[in-house]
Amino acid sequence: MYKKTPLEQWILKKITGSAGETGQLTRTLIENYQLMKLKETIALAAGKSPFYRGASLGRFPLDKFRTLTDLRDLPLTTADDLKQNPLRFLCCSQDEIKRVVTLESSGTTGSPKRLFFTAADQELTKDFFHHGMTVIARPGDKVLILLPGERPGSVGDLFAESVRRMDVLPVPHGIVRDPGYTLEVMEREQVDTLLGIPVQVLALACHEPPGEKKYRIKIKNVVLNTDHVPRAIVNRIKEQWGCRVFNHYAMTEMGLGGGLECEAFSGYHLREADLFFEIINPDTGVALPEGEEGEVVFTTLTRRGMPLIRYRTGDLSRIIPEPCPCGTILKRMAPVRDRVKGRIALAGGGLLSMSTLDEALFAVKGVLNFQAVISSANGADRLAVKVQPAARTVGEIPALIQRALLSIPVIAQNCGKGALILEPVAVDRSPELWRPAKRFIQDWRQKGETEHERVI
Template identity: 30%
Template sequence: MIWNTNKECMSREQMRELQGKRLQKLVTYVYHNVPFYRSRMQEMDLSPDDIRTIDDIVKLPFTTKQDLRDNYPYGLQAAPPSEIVRVHASSGTTGNPTIVGYTRRDLSIWSEVMSRCLSAYGVTRDDTFSVSYGYGLFTGGLGAHYGVENLGATVIPASTGNTEKHVRLIRDLHITGIACTPSYALYLAEVVEKMGIKKEELGLRIGAFGAEPWTENMRQEIQERLGLKGYNIYGLSEIMGPGVSYECQEQHGSHINEDHFFPEIIDPETLEPLPYGKTGELVFTTLTKEGMPLLRYRTKDLTSLMDGECPCGRTNVRMTPIMGRSDDMLIIRGINVFPSQVESVILGMKEFEPQYLLVVDRVNNLDTLQVQVEVRKDFFTDDMGAMLNLKKTLSDKLKSVLSISADVKLMEPNSIVRSQGKSKRVWDKRVLV
């Protein structure tokens, strides 16, 4: 089902014309209402009149997370305080949080784009949907919540925690859909199995998973253990929250709501734009946001863009799965390593649970990488020879993918701490030195 055919199936010419008009209006708006952007544009000898089409976006300055922190709390807010009806903040743990204000129109647009996402997954008014992202300053919970309500389905604001009670609610209330992080979905599956409940008793059919990178192998694991079809949802609090892009039932790239969020891919080193199909850093401009609009915001997420009409009928540009973050990328002995690469190898082996931790250290001026991974109960044994063979098999596969050697440490079942929110997959001890 397509929620908004006019916008999701618009021709490329119509979309670019709409984006150009909205960009012109946006630039004039921030120039007159945000001193930060006015100063940046004046330094570049730019005026709003210089922006006439969407192609002119490359003339505009970039915005970074540091810019938001430097202007904490409300320095980048464009709307007057009297028009801000809600405030969210990023889930970051270092420095000032990024404070994002929303006008009533912003919230209406957010509900609209979330309804597009849910419709693409096959959610209808007849579904009951559990929102298991955190409620509060994090955008996930409330963003998904109002999208479900706007679509007309029943929402269960479960949030996180008390997972056994949540499982009983899923069964007893005939909940058909769930929105949460992929790592929480796996934890939920573990609890279901420990409670002796069969996945068929739950009746789940749709999962909206996001807020952290996940692999295709992880998707298959979740789908098999919970008996649902899992879809990617993407967003970030600085831009709006969940609903910036979404998979359809084709599951071949995530459609970007580009009438509201204009995407670019840039080389993170040179900052030069990259063409469709090339992997680089994702950049967004919020074309319609009133509270805190952003020009060319550098997300640090690494992906590529796909053009062409999708078999589902939508024409919006799609983005490939996030392969990592340019600022979270590990450089180990000169090699670029992404946690998603390690995860893909681990989930491709039936002997392991999807629970792992990368420990990076520096010993005698040499970087080291240890991969701690949990062995499934059925494969964990006192047979030292069997465990050594399993360790060697994983080590060899990791080396072929990463191009560096990793010290594999096999962990007992249930020994790695579970996450009910964003998972912590990397411990880089080098930054503590």
């Protein structure tokens, strides 16, 4: 029997102003609230955002906006729109902006995306972090924050301020550079909960060789903060620490939070009082029914500095139509496994994605991270993989990686046809972890590098 996610009572209070009794939140209540907030957001954007005013929103008749499905009549917003002129999205003066986040392009060229947040927008994030952590932690717990937190308003700083509201002690740390040092901090501070990037937490869990227990630590909970978490990473962390591992679906564009798993670990419970989600056909833009996989699109409901309407995330997922085992009426989204542009065609037929490589290669004990590059020569594709292993596993890693690659059907089939050549596996023996960055298959087969992103 699972405990119902506390996010349900939090959303009830946001909608009605009162926590109420269990069971008082209904889909009708949520959807009426979302419709009201959508109208407010569209009116705000049409009146104050130069971008949306020029995107036909100013001519959209709000009096005919009667159901949530009417939102489908509005145009989609893309990452390229944000890159071209982010200031055109602003609905307030720049004096009201408290935090600007710049997201660099993953490609070799291209403008960065810039996101603007007011103090009120940041409070929405802190409120979600606070109540989201009640799913995971208890008063008196200590949480190590393995995210950037040096600047006021950064994700680590917002998270630290949020958990203090529930009497959880934050231990700010930042990005992991030296796993041994971070493990010493964990031991000294007696932390029992971690919040971090999947590959960084994996490096901590696998730092000690099998059978060694130098560090006296006891981890109860791990929160992996990203858009996609390979199942293989979750399994290895659980195996090493015997802890619960929660996935937090997040993008900066969402205001750093979109959904969080409950104790049933059966999909993300969505932040429905602040965001409205749709799933669309990525090729046609047509909205899809619940249960069908497509591209995740969201609209902000409560953000006032830089609202986003029907923003295309590039993530592939689906809304799960069945009820959650925890008993909530909140919608659930299946874990993101791929990106719309993350599946690349191989010369011998079939598609290869970063998520496929993730599940195969992270299942190899000792692998902490890897990079993949596709090139071509003499009419055949060539796949080069570079791996960062844990200490004392370097010698056997290349053979294990080669075997794991050939366990992937599309790779084995292309190799069998002579259409794909596997380059010798490269191993990075440097003790310092690679800096967190977008992870993607780099496609060098055509002029100009095409990169298929995967943030983990």
